[in-house]
Amino acid sequence: MALLRRALAAIGIAGIVAAVLRLRGSGGVPPQAGGWRELSGPDLR
């Protein structure tokens, strides 16, 4: 019984850690310079 409880607790903790790792953080650094310009005129010739 104790073994089963420990196994369930381990699975629960692993699940919580996995969920936190999956949901937190960000995938990179924003660009420090530059910007978007609409393609027009000469760009589309």
Added chain:
Amino acid sequence: MGTTALVCGAGAVGARAARHLIADESFDSILVADANRKRGAAVAAALGPRAVAVDEPVVEDADLVVVATPSGKQVDLVRHAVAAGRHVVSVADSVPTVQRLLDLDAEAHERGVVVAVGAGFSPGLSCLLACHAASEFDSVEEVHVSKHGTGGPACARQHHAALRSTGLDWRDHAWRRRAPGSGRELSFFPDPIGGADCYRASLPDALLLVPNFPGVERVTARLAATRRDRLTASLPMLRRPHTEGRIGGLRVEVRGRQGSNHQTTVLGAVDRPAVAAGTVAGQVARWIATGQVTHRGALGLAGLVEPLPFLRELARSGVRAAVFEGA
């Protein structure tokens, strides 16, 4: 004798495609078919006397078929249209459907018809932006597509399903299966979207792009998703999808060689995905009807149309691309 187009699906994308076609003199009449007959009739009535609502999509009654039904319902209809010798424009955006439509290539060739596969926002406009960016390079090494937002409800459901299905990346000249929700990357879309975390998902863009760039080493596609999207990806959709979708964006990064230099070009677009997808599909249909598409077979837009004149015409219709400069 004029041209008749059959538009199957009168949802957010199909209605826009039909509107684009009716505005053009190349089509004498537009037949509108939708599983929801009331909606089909309402769209046809709004388009004017040249549009007629039909109860069932009879492909033999038209010269060209625009398929804007949910991806899962497209294959049989497209197969039937090809067998009847009709050109097809499909806005399919799921990997299995795109794969099965591309498999019709030999039959479409044999019958001398075009099947434009993935002629929407992404895939579709994404493929055109990749081709346009690639035209600056002597050789293309990598193409990375990121997509933000959804069109109508069917597109939103597909977005939800894509986040729980295995993705396909092209890497080192081979297909690699990728876990959905992995590979987080912060992508910057044109304003007003800005930065959004994007993840691997079951997206068909790479399938359509790879054949057009022989020798390319990496082609990937990612989807912008929130934490809630990822956490609930394996559950049914918790909220009813937005009927028209909201603002969406595309970011296409192409890396390659110019002479001995490595260069990167980033193009993007921002629009309501359903509006942009309908405009792209309508314009492809018009190009096919007016003989501006000479290829035959089943393929994506990257191999079907000249990107520059197509993008120029799209810009006149209000779907504008942008370039990221000065990084």
